[in-house]
Amino acid sequence: MDNFEQQQQQVKIALARVQIPAGIIVRAWSEEDFLAIQRLSSAEGWTSPVRRPADSLRAWQSSWPTLVAQKDDAVVGFVRAITDCAITMYIAELLVDQHMRGAGIGRTLLETCHQLYPTTRLDLLAADGSRSFYEACGYRVLHDGMRKSYV
Template sequence: MKIQEALVIRPYREADFPAVHDLNKQEQWSNLVTKEQDTKQAWANSSVAVVAEVDGQVVGCLRGLTDGFVSLYICELLVSLHYRKSGIGKKLMQAVHSMYPKARLELLASSTSRSFYEAQGYRPFYGFRKTMGK
């Protein structure tokens, strides 16, 4: 059976957080790993939170915020290293965009994920970020 046939994209549940936390560790997103309880609360309070499962195992996740009509901001998109280049990230993005088809997708990308988004037809734009206390 191919991964695409076994793939299930479903709403995030609190019981998924250990798998999401492991994906953050795998990606070395130290801020999200260090602030585990804050990250867990962020998942619980997000308007968009889905996971990708293969054979009952969470192999990807997407968390976002939206007004439902104009903007859909993707906060995090992660796919396990073992499942990359299998279309899971693209399927996660398509699933959430289909939930809010009028909204434009907004996201930040790292230098390593830039090529993924460009291949999906996203265009770069300029933005800013500030963390309190810095």
């Protein structure tokens, strides 16, 4: 079994413990999903996947869990996380198509990440506009986060 098949199996086991919105499929991402990730990111005003596609693709290839939510044949959301598998998981990116928000897709992606590594805490940076979503999902605000960008 290759790495992709192992990841898909892990996701299948985790999803057994998650409530999934009707008509939505959650699965491990594949490189064929990158164009959809770029499209969703661009629609949100996130520039890195379009302006720095090679770096963004490498980030997706180097991260796990990396999941997409699909409705019919279209990717309608994604999450890219990084974890030590025991204590901490950092949610690097979470995005749901603006027309699909409110359907539980973002919550499902986060919960699936947590079920993959149930002993981890989930840490993230949130834009002001998404703070109420994360609070509704049970996250609390920490005021000591920092960031320095080099590019």
